[in-house]
Amino acid sequence: MKYCKGLFSNGNRGQVLLIVVLTTIVSLTVGLTIVSRTITNLKISKQNEESQRAFQAAEGGIEQALSSAQTGNPSLLTQNFSNSSSSDTKTTVISAEGGNNILLNNGESVDQDSGMDVWLSTYPDYSSPTTGDVTIFWSNQDIQLSGSPEKCGKTDGSSVHSALEVVLLSGSVTSPTFTKKVFDPCARIPSSDIYDNVTKQTVGGITFNYQATISVTNGLIMKVIPIYNSTKIAVGSSVALPSQGSLIESTGTSGDTVRKVVYYSSYPQIPLEIFPYSVISQ
Structure with missing residues (x-):
């Protein structure tokens, strides 16, 4: 009988020990999970902070580049800007946009x-005007047939075909000649040149549906205006066109985080009201 009591007593002690071991394991697991989550949260918080600092550094590079850029200088300009924080670095490249396309x-x-x-002449003094053929490309919608009724009949929405108005200033700076052209694939504008066939052309990696060529003599500046819908536009020329503005790329670094900001700065736009006989200004 004493042997049986001792046996049961040893069994109880074994169960208690097992419960203690299981409780310890659960406690350690919970503790390790909490520690792991804390470390992960701290890591994410640090990454977010570094990302924000890198982005601010890149933005600061854009601002400094804009303030120090040489207006109208078509050459490539590279500048490194320091920052008050040793962990942030910036490199900004300013390149002029010009050429045949x-x-x-x-x-x-x-x-x-x-x-x-x-700009068909050099900004800002209108020197070296352009003489040659200038082609405008527009509309990069994925379409099969130009002038399809369901798209030409609409008056709003992203699927509406864009028409294009081109106003050209050429000749003498003191007494320029104004020439207006309107190109509409859907025949919505009276007296416009109608393009009822899709002629796809790729410029700068973008495929355009329509193109129109204008002969230019002593061209100074040309304004290209989308009608009915916004659209991407490219310009090609038989002769190289002058600089159109600056493309600024700024890279900010904080720790292992790198952020890049790209900013396009065109030359100041001439007010639309300056161009007479415009479809829009009327």
Whole structure:
């Protein structure tokens, strides 16, 4: 009988020991999980802080580059800017946009009814005017048939075909000649040149649906205005066009985090009201 009591007593002690071991394991697991989460949160917080600092450094490089850039200088300008924090570094490159093929607004859409200037002479003194053929490319929508009723019939929405108005200033700076052209693939504008066939052409990695060529003699500046819808626009020329602005790339570094900011700065745009006989200004 005493043997049986001792046996049961040893069994109870074994169960208690097992419970203690399991409790310890659970406690350690919970503790390690909390520590792991804390370390992860601290790491994420540090990464977010470094990312923010790197982004601010890159933005600061853009601001310093804009303030120190040489206006109208078409040459490549590279500058390194220091920062008050030793962990942040910035390198900013300013390059002029010009040549035989140009993406307006650095390849982003040009706003409807606002347009962008294309400098055919050297900014800001209108020297060295351009003589040659200038081709405008527009509309990068994925379309099969130009002038399809479901797209030409709409008056709003991203699928609407863009028409294009081009106003050219040429000749003498003191007494320039104004020439206006309107190109509409859907025949919505009276007396416009109608393009009812898709002629795809790739410029700067973007495929455009329409193109129109204008002969220019002593061209000074040209404003290209999308109508009915915003659109991406490219310009090609038989002769190299002058600088259109600056493309600034700024890289900020904080710790192991690197952030890059790209900013396109075009030359000051001539007010639309300066161009007479415009479809938009009327």
